Amino acid sequence: MTDPRESVHKRRPTMGRVPKVTRADARAALRNPLAFIAERWTPEPRTVQRAALSAIVMSVLIVVTGGAVRLTGSGLGCPTWPKCTDDSLTATSAMGFHGAIEFGNRMLTYVLCAAVGWAIIAARSQKPYRRGLTRLGWAQFWIVMSNAVLGGIVVLVGLNPYTVAAHFVATSALIAVATVMWQRTREGDAPPRPLVGKAVQQLVWFLVAAAVLLILVGTVVTGAGPHAGDSSEVERMPVDWETVSKLHAVLAWIVVTLTFALWFVLKAVDAPRSPLNRTRELFLILLAQGVIGYVQYFTDLPEILVGLHMLGSALMWIWVLRVVLSLRERPQAVADVPGPAAEASLTKA
Numbered sequence: 001m002t003d004p005r006e007s008v009h010k011r012r013p014t015m016g017r018v019p020k021v022t023r024a025d026a027r028a029a030l031r032n033p034l035a036f037i038a039e040r041w042t043p044e045p046r047t048v049q050r051a052a053l054s055a056i057v058m059s060v061l062i063v064v065t066g067g068a069v070r071l072t073g074s075g076l077g078c079p080t081w082p083k084c085t086d087d088s089l090t091a092t093s094a095m096g097f098h099g100a101i102e103f104g105n106r107m108l109t110y111v112l113c114a115a116v117g118w119a120i121i122a123a124r125s126q127k128p129y130r131r132g133l134t135r136l137g138w139a140q141f142w143i144v145m146s147n148a149v150l151g152g153i154v155v156l157v158g159l160n161p162y163t164v165a166a167h168f169v170a171t172s173a174l175i176a177v178a179t180v181m182w183q184r185t186r187e188g189d190a191p192p193r194p195l196v197g198k199a200v201q202q203l204v205w206f207l208v209a210a211a212v213l214l215i216l217v218g219t220v221v222t223g224a225g226p227h228a229g230d231s232s233e234v235e236r237m238p239v240d241w242e243t244v245s246k247l248h249a250v251l252a253w254i255v256v257t258l259t260f261a262l263w264f265v266l267k268a269v270d271a272p273r274s275p276l277n278r279t280r281e282l283f284l285i286l287l288a289q290g291v292i293g294y295v296q297y298f299t300d301l302p303e304i305l306v307g308l309h310m311l312g313s314a315l316m317w318i319w320v321l322r323v324v325l326s327l328r329e330r331p332q333a334v335a336d337v338p339g340p341a342a343e344a345s346l347t348k349a
Helices: 004-009 023-031 033-040 045-071 093-125 131-156 161-185 198-224 241-268 273-298 303-325 340-348
Strands: none
Touching: 033 093, 045 093, 045 131, 045 161, 045 303, 093 131, 093 161, 131 161, 161 198, 161 303, 198 241, 198 303, 241 273, 273 303
């Protein structure tokens, strides 16, 4: 038998109040969903950083899976676009392995869009609002959309090597914007303060220019090489593959030399740890990339090594940008607050 006093003093469980969504709220959500979410959610800084990092990871994964499409000869596994075939939106069992590979790569574009969308929402919801950070997210979105259309053109023109090269360059641009956004999530909005002198900055921009040339010539090597992306006869770039491969190797050595020179100069001027660490990491990535490049050249371009080389290209580009971004710092912007002396003079006045 229960004590009646327990029933008097025992608190009844209560349910939390469900917030009411009015018609005005619904209209506001339809009119500007990002602002509607931002009013009701404030992400932690770490959440924003992870959202930006996820966009980088997916951008690199798209490079790798795009390489797998090419290296397995599945570039025309879905022979049309935006459908996979004239009669089917998706790949069918009759299309076999190549259709599954090509369609799977197309589906990963939606995952990339989701990652970029998460980065945009997180940046837009951060307090205080950072317009520049949100714009970097939207820049990624429009690059993804334009590159999806360009990918469709690649299929419709039968893997024309120039359109394939443009497709890869656009992905490199996406990686660049994603890397800048990730870095900006870990910085403030105060004006940038350089950590090194003008001469070092100029050396780094020479490194960036050499890396861009290396990537561009790499697309020519691919466009003239044996991996056309499909088992059928596919147009190739009308250049001598051996010659352009040697030019690619020379540019790679220039990038390695500039990186080593930069590390030596940073050591000599006693630069902060961040530029030194990023430069050392870039040097190690370049050495690994060089080993893979030479091995694949002398072993008749096995597919697995070519795929690893494409991954290395994306990582190399990310770290070149990280070296550039490590040369300055951007602390949190601090509002001008009058000190005690200033407040006292204002009170007397």
